[in-house]
Amino acid sequence: MATGSAPLRFSLLGPLRAWRGGTELELGSPQQRAVLAALLLRRGRTAGVGDLVDGIWGAQPPPGALSVLRTYVSRLRKLLEPDRPAGAPPRLVVSIGDGYALRTDSVTSDLERFEDHVTRAERHRADGDLPAAARLLRDALAGWEDTPLAGIPGPYAETERTHLAERRLGTLETRMRVELELGRHEAVLPELAALRDAHPLRETLSELLLLALYRCGRQAEALEAYARTRRVLVDELGIEPGPPLRELHARILTGEREEVREVANSPRISATSAPASAPVPDARRPPPPPPPPLPPHLPPLTRRRAPLPRAPAPLPPR
Numbered sequence: 647m648a649t650g651s652a653p654l655r656f657s658l659l660g661p662l663r664a665w666r667g668g669t670e671l672e673l674g675s676p677q678q679r680a681v682l683a684a685l686l687l688r689r690g691r692t693a694g695v696g697d698l699v700d701g702i703w704g705a706q707p708p709p710g711a712l713s714v715l716r717t718y719v720s721r722l723r724k725l726l727e728p729d730r731p732a733g734a735p736p737r738l739v740v741s742i743g744d745g746y747a748l749r750t751d752s753v754t755s756d757l758e759r760f761e762d763h764v765t766r767a768e769r770h771r772a773d774g775d776l777p778a779a780a781r782l783l784r785d786a787l788a789g790w791e792d793t794p795l796a797g798i799p800g801p802y803a804e805t806e807r808t809h810l811a812e813r814r815l816g817t818l819e820t821r822m823r824v825e826l827e828l829g830r831h832e833a834v835l836p837e838l839a840a841l842r843d844a845h846p847l848r849e850t851l852s853e854l855l856l857l858a859l860y861r862c863g864r865q866a867e868a869l870e871a872y873a874r875t876r877r878v879l880v881d882e883l884g885i886e887p888g889p890p891l892r893e894l895h896a897r898i899l900t901g902e903r904e905e906v907r908e909v910a911n912s913p914r915i916s917a918t919s920a921p922a923s924a925p926v927p928d929a930r931r932p933p934p935p936p937p938p939p940l941p942p943h944l945p946p947l948t949r950r951r952a953p954l955p956r957a958p959a960p961l962p963p964r
Contacts (some may be wrong), residue, residue, distance in 0.1 A: 652669075654666055658795060659790045659791060662679050662682065662795060672725075677800075678722065680800045686753075686801055690750045695746075701802025736921060738752055757810075787817060794810040822851075831861040832858075835855075838854055838855045838858050852891060853894055853897075856871055856894055857869060865901070873900075
């Protein structure tokens with residue numbers, strides 16, 4: 647804990663905010679908030695002064711940027727440790743070499759809570775406790791506001807904002823999949839449709855939407871959803887849907903309900919990692935044989951005419 651102070655709590659999954667006990671702190675200018683965000687996101691690792699300057703101002707920092715950075719750090723130290731005696735070394739924002747670090751063992755954050763809930767949910771899902779996994783994922787996502795690090799300037803914050811938004815979307819996909827595994831296809835269908843509309847290039851969301859529609863008995867709508875996704879992928883990226891989505895479409899097309907259920911329950915990796923790989927093919931059904939090759943030479947398609955009879959010889963002159 648900070649010396650002589652109530653516990654510090656930070657929010658990163660929206661506008662950057664901080665509380666000491668029940669009192670919200672005024673974090674200063676946008677650039678000073680950017681320094682604090684960079685230190686929080688490094689989770690106790692040292693941030694070099696050069697990295698901080700580049701992360702806040704980019705390739706063209708203002709004159710005296712290093713001096714301004716040190717002023718921001720000094721102000722943050724006073725803000726976060728108001729009871730620190732004069733001349734005493736700081737215990738939260740510490741100097742390490744040519745940089746600074748924020749000791750995160752003395753603070754809590756909504757990002758830390760989110761990651762803890764997701765990790766526990768993955769453990770429950772692996773143990774087969776789907777209701778507990780779904781509950782933890784819902785709680786993890788409930789802590790998010792609109793845009794993480796909203797209002798924080800600089801290229802570092804922009805990169806982290808994109809990364810955090812991707813992690814949230816991946817966790818949403820995991821939660822949707824767990825809900826489908828629990829048979830809650832009707833309950834999640836509206837949310838899935840809205841997510842797919844917001845992210846039309848994301849094939850995992852389209853796959854989940856197809857599953858939910860099919861299980862609701864709306865096979866025609868599932869096929870139309872696939873056709874729409876394919877059009878968007880071809881028009882926007884010039885690519886066809888990936889193997890998992892194509893396989894699911896083929897099984898819905900033929901009404902293979904058992905196989906569709908197996909695709910729905912196919913294992914997926916953590917929502918905070920890369921997209922899942924293609925499902926394992928159905929081992930009960932051998933792959934169809936390749937079509938026979940065409941003959942090397944095909945006869946022409948035009949009809950031959952029989953030769954015309956020769957003209958009769960001319961009559962002899964009279």
